[in-house]
Each structure stands twice: as structure tokens, then as C-alpha cells.
Amino acid sequence: MSSILLKSAKILDTESSHHLQTKDILVENGEITKIEDSIESADKIINRENLHVSNGFFDSSVSFGEPGFEERETLANGVTTARRSGFTSFLLNPNLNPVTDTNSAVKFLQQQIDTQLINIKPLGALTKSFDGKNLAELYDMKMAGAVGFYDFKKPIADANLFKIALQYVKSFDGLLFSFPQDKSIAGKAQVNEDEFTTYIGLKGIPNLAEELQIARDLYILEYTGGKLHIPNVSTKASVQLIKKAKAKGLNLTCSVALPHLFFTSNKLETFDSKYKILPPLRTKEDSKALTKAVKDRIIDMVTCDHEPMDEEHKELEFENASYGSIGLESAFSVMNTLFGIEKASELLSKPKTNFGLKTSKIEVNQRADLSLFDPNSEYIFQKQHLISKSKNSMFIGESLKGKVFGSIYNDSFYEN
The missing domain is CATH 2.30.40.10 (Urease, subunit C, domain 1)
Incomplete structure (x- = not known):
């Protein structure tokens, strides 16, 4: 014993x-x-x-690199990182190589996960290879253990495809994730559009790019029914859109990433690529609105949005560097700094039930x-x-x- x-x-x-x-x-x-x-x-x-001591920490957005991007992170070391950082469960994003978009891919991943001393639930891709055009094997992936479907940080531009996907997954209680960005508005810009980024000479993404996508998704959700999760909400107006949708009784959850609560776009003054994330860092006004929305429970969960990136792709000039920041090791400390221990422990443990993960008292x-x-x-x-x-x-x-x-x-x- x-x-x-x-x-x-x-x-x-x-x-x-x-x-x-x-x-x-x-x-x-x-x-x-x-x-x-x-x-x-x-x-x-x-x-x-x-x-x-609290209930084991959970996060709704963790990326590793295995299979396909082991230079970024392996499953074994990723699990060690999570466990030593207090996390006992999380959702694993499908941004692997190959993309997790089939029944066999989910089963293979689950077999590797089952050898680890942790409770990881995989997400499956919404479209094949994240192509945004053809739905992946949603039902089959659900049967293999996928708890939701998400083209990781790639918006679904085709409104009709998104509508069909919501209608389809209703038959087996599936959950869709929709990244909130309208690419036609965002274009090739890489930072927030605000006074500071304009001053330092960086082309910006207007808040409209996020809010337009969220508004579209919420209209479609109201039409179709079903379940939707909006990850990485980052603007003040997005919060208001979600608040109104929840008041209508839509089956909707959302998350905000810790960097959007802790930093603002002013951090980009040195053009340091470690601050290059998607969505981009926003203004102080947005950050305050997001923090209040977490406290008011309009935003359902906070994620560290852990996204490992190797030096070859990150240690470059700002415009050439890849997006992403790791966050597991700092997540508890940042959340505790922002919210205090009782709220932090609640945010780190309670949201797992939104995805059907068991919790114990x-x-x-x-x-x-x-x-x-x-x-x-x-x-x-x-x-x-x-x-x-x-x-x-x-x-x-x-x-x-x-x-x-x-x-x-x-x-x-x-x-x-």
C-alpha cells in the first residue's frame, strides 16, 4: 500500500x-x-x-508538439511540466503533425496519453487538416474520445460550413470551438490596432476583426442551437456580445488567455517577439473589461494558452517570428497575483466540468x-x-x- x-x-x-x-x-x-x-x-x-491544497488544476488550451513537432515539446516532458505546475487535467489542442482530424489519430493520441499519470482529453480538428472547407470525422472522433472540435487559432471563414457543423454535432451532443477572428478584416497585421502600436509603426488588427466573427457565430448559434465555446476572447465589446447571448439562454462558454489580463500592447515597445501572441495584446481598457468579466462570471474560464515554440521560429525579428507563449509554469502565480487565492483556485479547477471531466471533492x-x-x-x-x-x-x-x-x-x- x-x-x-x-x-x-x-x-x-x-x-x-x-x-x-x-x-x-x-x-x-x-x-x-x-x-x-x-x-x-x-x-x-x-x-x-x-x-x-485545492482540486487539481485544469486548463482548456494546452499545446504540445508530439507527434510531429517534438523539437517544441514531447508528451512526456509536457506532462512533467503540467504536473509540477499543479495541473492534473487539461484539453490538448489538435495542432500536431499530422493534425488530429480522424478517429485513428484520436485513438493513437489517447493510447499515448493513457501511459501518462494525468487526465488529458484531446480535441479533434473541426475541418480536415485545418483546411476550413471540409468537415473532419467529427462523430468518429467523438466516439474515440475527443471532447470538442477546434481548428486551433484558425477561424472558420465559411459561415455555411459553421452552420452545418453546429447542426450536425447536435445529434451526438458535440461541442464546437470557434476562434474569434475575421481574417478578411485582420489581413496580414500582427498586433492590435491602437494609438501605441500606430506610434511605433506596426500595422494593427482592429477589434472589429474579433467582434465581427463573434457576432456572426452567435447569430448562427441562435439559429441552429447546439454548443459553442469561444476561446481567447480579448476585447471589451466581445464581452458585451457574449453577455447578451448568454442572457438569451444560448449554450455558450468562453475563455480569456492570461496574457490579455496581465499585459497590454505597450509591451511591444521593444519589438520583443516573446509578446507576439494571437489574438494580439490589447489595450488597458480591454484588459480591465476582461478582468471584470472574469470576476462577474461572464467569461467562464481563464487559460494559460500554453503554446511551445522552438527558438528557430520564435527568436526572430518580430514580423517573422511565430505566435505563441508557454504558460503552464507561471499560470498559478499569475492567476493568484491577479485574483487572489480563492478566486484563482476556483478558476483553475472548476471549469473542467464544462467539458465533461470528472471532479472530486x-x-x-x-x-x-x-x-x-x-x-x-x-x-x-x-x-x-x-x-x-x-x-x-x-x-x-x-x-x-x-x-x-x-x-x-x-x-x-x-x-x-
Whole structure:
């Protein structure tokens, strides 16, 4: 029998009768068997200063590189990165090579995932090879385990195709993701269109490009019914569109990426490619509106939008560099810095139920699915804190609050 004992852990779980209490927690063979004021012995004892524990962290947008882009990230190292960063479950984007767009591709990926000590659910592509023209094997991928369908950060330009896809997936309770950008408006611009980016001479993407796509998608969703998730919402007006759609009772969720809450386009002053992401960093006004929408629960979830990119594609002049930033290692600290520990732990654990992932309370006889951390530790986030194979983090050099000690999932423990 393997056992893990957490000593003097403050519990953060609003569904638990022990919420905000400091207790000893015993995990045996992947199950919580005791929660008491004092427990004496176990095979492994974790006794950390200011130890806090919550439900295992979850993220709705994580990219790795295997298969096809192993130079960016492998599955094994990606899982280690996630687990040591407190994550016990997440959705894996289909932007691999080959693209995850068939039943066999999902099955292959799931077989590789099942060898890891983590709960990963794959997303399938919405169209074949992300071509935006031909629907992929949606039903077959759903049967193989895909929890949703998403052409990763590639908008669906064809409105009729999007309508047909929403109608089709209703028959098997499928979930569509739609990236909010109208390419005909965005053109080849790579940053936000605002006073600052105009001043430094960069051609910008107007907010209209996002808002027009969202408005179109919401009109179609109202017409067809079905389920829709809008990832990476990034403008003030987008929030208002989503708020009105939810008031109508549409089956709709959305997310915002942490960089859009923490940074603004002013960071582009040095033309540093680590700040090149999609959607682009927006204005302070947008960032404030997004943060308020998270607090008001108009935005359902916050994602670290973890997107590894190798130096060959990232360490280039700004206009030639690839989009993307990694975020798993810094996610808890950034969220804790922005929202405080109770809201951060809620945002990091509760959204998994939106995608049909099981959650367990911090109670006796429940499966162990736990994240361990100190919410008060302050530090400067540095390259040395990165576990990912790729190092393209825009949070390097930022003052953050809160450090993760590790995670327990079933009977496995990953420790920092």
C-alpha cells in the first residue's frame, strides 16, 4: 500500500465540508482515506511551510508538439511540466503533425496519453487538416474520445460550413470551438490596432476583426442551437456580445488567455517577439473589461494558452517570428497575483466540468486529484523556473505571487 500524507494543509474547496480548514490529509492508493487534525505516519510525508491544497488544476488550451513537432515539446516532458505546475487535467489542442482530424489519430493520441499519470482529453480538428472547407470525422472522433472540435487559432471563414457543423454535432451532443477572428478584416497585421502600436509603426488588427466573427457565430448559434465555446476572447465589446447571448439562454462558454489580463500592447515597445501572441495584446481598457468579466462570471474560464515554440521560429525579428507563449509554469502565480487565492483556485479547477471531466471533492473516500501550493511566496519569474522544452514565456522577468509545490493525481505525486 502506497500512502502520501499532507501535513497542516489549508483546504480550498467550496464543495468540501473542510473548506478553509487546516488539516492533515492522508492519501492511500489514490484515494483520500483520512482528513483529520493530526495524522502521524505514511510512506511519503509532505510538510511544506504555508501548504495549501485545492482540486487539481485544469486548463482548456494546452499545446504540445508530439507527434510531429517534438523539437517544441514531447508528451512526456509536457506532462512533467503540467504536473509540477499543479495541473492534473487539461484539453490538448489538435495542432500536431499530422493534425488530429480522424478517429485513428484520436485513438493513437489517447493510447499515448493513457501511459501518462494525468487526465488529458484531446480535441479533434473541426475541418480536415485545418483546411476550413471540409468537415473532419467529427462523430468518429467523438466516439474515440475527443471532447470538442477546434481548428486551433484558425477561424472558420465559411459561415455555411459553421452552420452545418453546429447542426450536425447536435445529434451526438458535440461541442464546437470557434476562434474569434475575421481574417478578411485582420489581413496580414500582427498586433492590435491602437494609438501605441500606430506610434511605433506596426500595422494593427482592429477589434472589429474579433467582434465581427463573434457576432456572426452567435447569430448562427441562435439559429441552429447546439454548443459553442469561444476561446481567447480579448476585447471589451466581445464581452458585451457574449453577455447578451448568454442572457438569451444560448449554450455558450468562453475563455480569456492570461496574457490579455496581465499585459497590454505597450509591451511591444521593444519589438520583443516573446509578446507576439494571437489574438494580439490589447489595450488597458480591454484588459480591465476582461478582468471584470472574469470576476462577474461572464467569461467562464481563464487559460494559460500554453503554446511551445522552438527558438528557430520564435527568436526572430518580430514580423517573422511565430505566435505563441508557454504558460503552464507561471499560470498559478499569475492567476493568484491577479485574483487572489480563492478566486484563482476556483478558476483553475472548476471549469473542467464544462467539458465533461470528472471532479472530486476534498473529502474522505474521494479520488485524490490535488494541487499543492503556497499562495504567499513572492518572486521574480525567471528562465530557471521553466520546465518546458521550449522557453518562449512572456512572463520571464515579472514579479509574481504564489509558488506551486506539485500535484497528486490518483497515487502519483509530482513534486517541485
